[in-house]
Amino acid sequence: MKTIPVAVQMFTLREESERDFAGTLRKIADLGFDGVEFAGYGGLSPIEVRALLDELGLRAAASHIPLDQIKNNLNQVIEDQKVLGSKYVVCPFLMPDERTDEDYQALLPILEKAGAACRREGLTLCYHNHEFELERLKDGRMALEAIFDDTNAEYVQTELDIYWLKKAGEDPVEWVKRYQQRTPVIHLKDMTTDEEQFFAELGTGGVDIESVLGLGEEAGVQWWVVEQDVSRLTPFKSLEISMNYLKTKLPYLSRK
Numbered sequence: 001m002k003t004i005p006v007a008v009q010m011f012t013l014r015e016e017s018e019r020d021f022a023g024t025l026r027k028i029a030d031l032g033f034d035g036v037e038f039a040g041y042g043g044l045s046p047i048e049v050r051a052l053l054d055e056l057g058l059r060a061a062a063s064h065i066p067l068d069q070i071k072n073n074l075n076q077v078i079e080d081q082k083v084l085g086s087k088y089v090v091c092p093f094l095m096p097d098e099r100t101d102e103d104y105q106a107l108l109p110i111l112e113k114a115g116a117a118c119r120r121e122g123l124t125l126c127y128h129n130h131e132f133e134l135e136r137l138k139d140g141r142m143a144l145e146a147i148f149d150d151t152n153a154e155y156v157q158t159e160l161d162i163y164w165l166k167k168a169g170e171d172p173v174e175w176v177k178r179y180q181q182r183t184p185v186i187h188l189k190d191m192t193t194d195e196e197q198f199f200a201e202l203g204t205g206g207v208d209i210e211s212v213l214g215l216g217e218e219a220g221v222q223w224w225v226v227e228q229d230v231s232r233l234t235p236f237k238s239l240e241i242s243m244n245y246l247k248t249k250l251p252y253l254s255r256k
Contacts, residue, residue, distance in 0.1 A: 115155030163189030
């Protein structure tokens with residue numbers, strides 16, 4: 001089995017990071033994670049963050065960068081990623097007023113242009129989905145299909161979020177298969193099986209996590225990223241449960 005590293009999306013620990021960014025990274029390392037996916041840098045400079053990562057033996061898996069920064073400040077974004085050692089720039093979210101058919105059509109050249117610029121610098125641009133991209137456009141396709149079908153795979157790759165795919169009634173396994181070799185980063189999330197469909201620790205819900213993990217090598221996954229948007233437990237306890245589950249499915253994690 002290929003050794004695919006596992007990171008934490010820092011949004012999971014947004015409150016902890018605000019109080020103590022360095023201490024939060026230390027606890028992530030203590031839980032056995034290989035890296036982090038950033039959603040901001042805790043008020044530190046990329047140089048300071050990189051020093052912390054190196055000290056703790058962590059790596060930068062990717063960075064979520066708001067679309068306005070991708071459009072208007074990409075050169076600085078790229079330079080920051082080089083300092084951090086992050087290879088993936090991720091467009092994480094579209095605001096509610098950015099989701100019309102016309103908005104998606106306008107988004108495509110923005111993503112391609114940014115993706116081409118990232119590629120020239122040895123980086124990869126990815127698009128991260130929620131459930132709203134699974135809604136249908138006027139041409140009958142889902143918005144997420146249009147984003148990937150109408151952009152160059154060399155410039156725009158995926159960060160599939162399997163919780164939001166499942167939430168929208170889709171099969172995450174089929175999406176990973178469909179876009180294999182275009183899925184370098186995948187968000188691992190589980191979902192409760194009741195009507196609430198709440199965020200769940202890995203292995204405790206109804207998402208077929210094991211089948212997704214089994215596709216990792218074939219699909220070309222470079223990073224698994226654990227994210228729990230909200231938990232009824234403390235975020236660190238939630239991450240511990242998810243990591244313990246992953247250790248039962250990815251034996252190499254237990255050898256660290």
